[in-house]
Amino acid sequence: MVDLRVQIGSLTLENPIMPGSGTFGEQLASVLDVNRLGALVTKTITADIREGNPPPRIAEFKDSVLWSIGIPSKGPVHYVETLVPFYRQFTPPLVASISADTVEQFGELAARISVPGVKAIEANISCPNLKKDGNAFAMDPEATEQVIRAMKSATSLPVWAKLTPNVGDITVLARAAEVGGADALVVANAMLAMAIDIHTRRPRLGRVMGGLTGPATKPVILRMVYQCAHAVQIPIIGCGGVSSAGDAIEYMLAGATAVQVGTASFLSAGTMLKVVDGLRDYCETHHVGRIRDLTKAMVGPQEVRLEDALTV
Amino acid sequence: MNAQVFPISESMAPVVSNDAVNAEYFHLILEASAGMQAATPGQFFHLRCPGVSGESPLLRRPMSVYRVDRVRGHVEFLYKVTGAGTRGLATLQRGDSLDVFGPLGRGFQMAPETRHVLLVARGVGMATMAPLAESAQAAGARVTAILSARSPEFLMSNDYLKSVGAVTRAVYDADASSDMLHVEAMITALHAEQPIDLLATCGSNRLLQLVKQLGARFGIPGQVALEQHMGCAIGMCFCCVRAFRTAEKVTYRRVCCEGPVFDVRETLSW
Numbered sequence: 001m002v003d004l005r006v007q008i009g010s011l012t013l014e015n016p017i018m019p020g021s022g023t024f025g026e027q028l029a030s031v032l033d034v035n036r037l038g039a040l041v042t043k044t045i046t047a048d049i050r051e052g053n054p055p056p057r058i059a060e061f062k063d064s065v066l067w068s069i070g071i072p073s074k075g076p077v078h079y080v081e082t083l084v085p086f087y088r089q090f091t092p093p094l095v096a097s098i099s100a101d102t103v104e105q106f107g108e109l110a111a112r113i114s115v116p117g118v119k120a121i122e123a124n125i126s127c128p129n130l131k132k133d134g135n136a137f138a139m140d141p142e143a144t145e146q147v148i149r150a151m152k153s154a155t156s157l158p159v160w161a162k163l164t165p166n167v168g169d170i171t172v173l174a175r176a177a178e179v180g181g182a183d184a185l186v187v188a189n190a191m192l193a194m195a196i197d198i199h200t201r202r203p204r205l206g207r208v209m210g211g212l213t214g215p216a217t218k219p220v221i222l223r224m225v226y227q228c229a230h231a232v233q234i235p236i237i238g239c240g241g242v243s244s245a246g247d248a249i250e251y252m253l254a255g256a257t258a259v260q261v262g263t264a265s266f267l268s269a270g271t272m273l274k275v276v277d278g279l280r281d282y283c284e285t286h287h288v289g290r291i292r293d294l295t296k297a298m299v300g301p302q303e304v305r306l307e308d309a310l311t312v
Numbered sequence: 313m314n315a316q317v318f319p320i321s322e323s324m325a326p327v328v329s330n331d332a333v334n335a336e337y338f339h340l341i342l343e344a345s346a347g348m349q350a351a352t353p354g355q356f357f358h359l360r361c362p363g364v365s366g367e368s369p370l371l372r373r374p375m376s377v378y379r380v381d382r383v384r385g386h387v388e389f390l391y392k393v394t395g396a397g398t399r400g401l402a403t404l405q406r407g408d409s410l411d412v413f414g415p416l417g418r419g420f421q422m423a424p425e426t427r428h429v430l431l432v433a434r435g436v437g438m439a440t441m442a443p444l445a446e447s448a449q450a451a452g453a454r455v456t457a458i459l460s461a462r463s464p465e466f467l468m469s470n471d472y473l474k475s476v477g478a479v480t481r482a483v484y485d486a487d488a489s490s491d492m493l494h495v496e497a498m499i500t501a502l503h504a505e506q507p508i509d510l511l512a513t514c515g516s517n518r519l520l521q522l523v524k525q526l527g528a529r530f531g532i533p534g535q536v537a538l539e540q541h542m543g544c545a546i547g548m549c550f551c552c553v554r555a556f557r558t559a560e561k562v563t564y565r566r567v568c569c570e571g572p573v574f575d576v577r578e579t580l581s582w
Contacts (some may be wrong), residue, residue: 031320051564058541058551060371063545069550072564108323214370222564239466266544267360267372269413271323 002283004276004288007040008235009158009183011093011120013038013258016291017248017276020239020262020280021097021162022069022121026086031269032073035091036276038258042083044097044124047071047109054206059195063177064217064241065263066193068210071099078114084117093119095160099127103143107150114155121157124145124184126164126189126211138164142178148180158183160237163228165217166192172223173232174283178232186237186260189216216242223256229255229296243271244280250297266300314519320416320546321347324409328386330402334465335391337436338402342410344380344387351377351387354419354573356535358545360411361400372413373397374542376440376572379472382535390439390468397446416545417572420535422451422510430499430508431457431478432523437515439470441536444512446476453510456502458483460490460516492522499526508532513576524576534576540567555580 004015019040020137021030025043028034043153052310053070060066079096096118110121112280125137125147136142144161151159161177163170165188174185190211195204203209221240228236235258238251251259264271325342331340348357356425358372366434376551379388393402404410422429429448431441439457445455461467463486467496474478480500483490502508511534513523520536527534543549547569556565556578565571 023544023548025546027546027548031318031322031546034314044548051551052550055551055553055564056541057541057553058371058549060369060370062370065370066544067549067551070552072550092389215416266549267370268322268411269544284466 001294002108002280002288004268004280004283006292007309008120008160008237011158014092015276015279016252016258017272017279018092018095018260018267019238019272020260021124023262026083028265028269029090032273036273037092037268039093039095039119039261040087041095041122042079042087042097044071044073045076045097045109046071046099046111047076047105047112049073049075055307056204056206057282059204059210061195061216064092064212066195066205066210066212067190068205068207070207076109079113079140080115084115085272088117095120095122097122097124097162099124100128103146103178106147107154107279110151110159111154112156114157118157120160120222121151121155122160122162122182122186123151126162127253132214133272136164136166139167140236141172144173145176145180146179148177152181153183160184160186162186162189162239164189165221165224165240171227174228174232176226178234180200181209183233184235184237185228185255186239187228187256188221188240191220202203213241215241215243225256226254226298242275243267245275248275248279249282249294252291253298256294320414321345321349321557322411322413323348325387325412326412326516327339327406327408329403329406329564330404333468335392336466337468338391338393339378340401340404341392342412343386344385348387348412348415349380349382349385351380351443352419354440354543355415355417356572357387357412357414358416358542359397359401359413360372361397362403362477363380363381363394364400364403367396369397369400369401371543373401374416374539374543374545374568374572374579376537377415378442378469379446380443387389390436390442392436409434412480413545417568418570420537420573422453424451426442426451426453426510428456428506428508429510429512430502431455431512432460432495432499432519433457434460434516434519435466436468437513437537438473440514441512442472444468445473445478448510449477454464454506455479456508458495460484460495460519462486463562492518495519510535511576512536520576520579524579525575535573536576536579538567538571538579539571542568544568
């Protein structure tokens with residue numbers, strides 16, 4: 001019997017697999033048994049009601065998808081009065097994802113949605129900071145630390161910082177979030193990208209630039225998880241291009257404690273459950289009694305010494 | 313707990329046949345599970361299209377149901393080959409299986425007292441409304457279908473619609489009978505003959521505008537099946553939105569789960 005439980009700060013998950021924010025919704029309960037997931041992460045909400053970006057909102061590539069959704073949001077009242085009660089029928093912990101335009105608003109919104117039924121809050125800090133020329137909070141270590149600190153002082157719930165991959169050295173941001181008091185890091189959000197239709201010469205997205213997700217992003221985000229795992233002490237949740245148990249195991253070996261599945265759920269709604277089953281199979285085959293032992297368990301590269309090669 | 317039944321499922325459906333109807337259109341027939349056969353008129357499936365010659369679509373492709381044959385246990389699709397997804401679909405042969413996800417979306421809504429349904433569509437748009445013709449006929453309503461096409465060669469679904477008891481009228485670009493003023497006169501005459509109490513359309517912005525106008529003029533409800541590129545197709549990713557007008561504002565709605573069938577009064581032209 002494999003122990004699939006993992007620990008994210010004070011929160012125990014029955015297994016390490018959960019949806020990435022924005023790739024999950026109450027509709028999935030009509031397709032699969034969501035009680036088999038490690039956690040339920042909902043789509044990002046903002047304090048105001050937002051319509052989201054003008055279409056087209058999606059462009060497809062061979063191994064990735066480019067999105068420009070723009071956080072359409074029904075606001076905190078709808079979240080607390082409709083979504084939280086809906087998710088109460090399920091056993092996995094509910095993780096709310098929030099975004100805001102200023103540090104203060106992050107704190108205020110965290111307080112408003114800290115209601116019974118919500119077990120952690122993910123800070124989507126990849127959105128533009130209106131007080132800092134529109135640069136994403138998560139591109140700026142100072143702003144990252146401030147947001148997390150504001151949320152921590154506004155709520156007693158665990159706070160997860162979802163970092164952006166659109167930075168030079170992600171470990172600087174990882175440390176800033178840790179210093180701010182984050183209980184975990186989610187590494188990482190989508191990669192800033194764009195595409196042009198050469199026939200119309202128009203951008204393929206309504207807002208020109210968007211976020212790239214899907215299998216092609218995995219090696220890049222995996223590298224960032226590996227770097228962050230060597231920079232901070234808090235748990236890391238890997239997020240980028242996971243579509244199989246093998247991908248999830250790779251993330252854990254690189255340093256992740258848990259793993260989010262996103263785009264792959266759109267290609268096959270049952271992906272997360274297949275990943276959970278695959279993790280159990282892997283552990284049984286490789287005699288891993290506790291899946292948490294896989295975290296940061298990558299061994300170093302095989303040593304090759306040129307001198308030895310000479311003596312053969 | 314173990315025997316949970318989910319209304320939406322992903323399954324491998326064996327291909328019964330996949331024949332070219334003309335130079336551009338294919339008719340795909342799949343062996344369907346009971347869950348697939350539960351599809352109602354206007355609903356769709358999200359298909360994982362096979363790759364062909366280096367093109368391998370990552371995302372699924374939404375495809376409205378052309379027919380549910382509950383006697384043979386089939387679900388059928390009528391599609392035009394236009395892009396990587398449909399080019400892949402066109403390679404399917406008897407003996408292959410297709411990964412289908414569904415049934416999905418909110419289809420046509422027909423009040424039980426409906427007596428005369430008018431379907432008006434362009435090209436393959438009629439395929440989406442064919443199941444409505446069948447169910448309306450079964451519910452005792454008269455069904456009239458106006459099919460618009462470039463030329464007789466591209467007339468879609470005429471035989472099938474006739475076989476389920478619909479009266480069909482074809483209009484063509486080739487002889488200018490598809491002109492909007494002519495189609496408007498046809499619908500007005502049909503309405504005078506027996507009042508129409510449901511208008512349904514798909515596949516043409518101009519026909520949608522006409523249906524909106526006539527619906528408002530005669531006080532008849534109108535419904536339109538819309539298309540949009542989709543990601544998840546069940547309402548989670550919010551990429552398949554279109555703009556709609558409600559009493560208070562202009563708002564984005566998801567075609568996949570708030571549609572694909574909408575009240576024409578709330579639609580904007582595209």
